[in-house]
Amino acid sequence: MDGPWDQLADGLRLRVRAQPGAKADRIDGLHAHADGRPALKVRVRAPAQDGKANTALTAFLAKRWGLKKADVTLTAGQTGRDKTVHLRGDPAELAARLAADCE
Incomplete structure (x- = not known):
C-alpha cells in the first residue's frame, strides 16, 4: 500500500480518516478505503461539533510533526x-x- 499522501510543490496533501470523541x-496507522486508497487514521478527543474536531485534528498534526498550526x-x-489536509513545508x-506514523 502506498502512503496516504501526495507530494505537492509546497508540501503534502494528506488523506486522513478521523475519529472524533476518542479517549x-x-x-x-493506516486505514484502507474500499477503493484501496490509504488514509492515516487519527483519533482526537474533541467532539464532532461546531468544527471542534477539525480544529483539534489540525492542531494535533501540527504538534506531532513540528509544524506551525x-x-x-x-x-x-x-x-x-x-478528510484532506494540506501540510506546508519541504515535501x-x-x-x-509521516513515514514513521504509517507503519
Missing part, C-alpha cells in the same frame, strides 16, 4: 470522517516525518 489524541490546513471533508522532510 486520547493519537495516530492509529498555520502550516496545517483542512482542505476537504469538513463535515465527514474522510521530502514532511514525508520522512
Whole structure:
C-alpha cells in the first residue's frame, strides 16, 4: 500500500480518516478505503461539533510533526470522517516525518 499522501510543490496533501470523541489524541496507522486508497487514521478527543474536531485534528498534526498550526490546513471533508489536509513545508522532510506514523 502506498502512503496516504501526495507530494505537492509546497508540501503534502494528506488523506486522513478521523475519529472524533476518542479517549486520547493519537495516530492509529493506516486505514484502507474500499477503493484501496490509504488514509492515516487519527483519533482526537474533541467532539464532532461546531468544527471542534477539525480544529483539534489540525492542531494535533501540527504538534506531532513540528509544524506551525498555520502550516496545517483542512482542505476537504469538513463535515465527514474522510478528510484532506494540506501540510506546508519541504515535501521530502514532511514525508520522512509521516513515514514513521504509517507503519
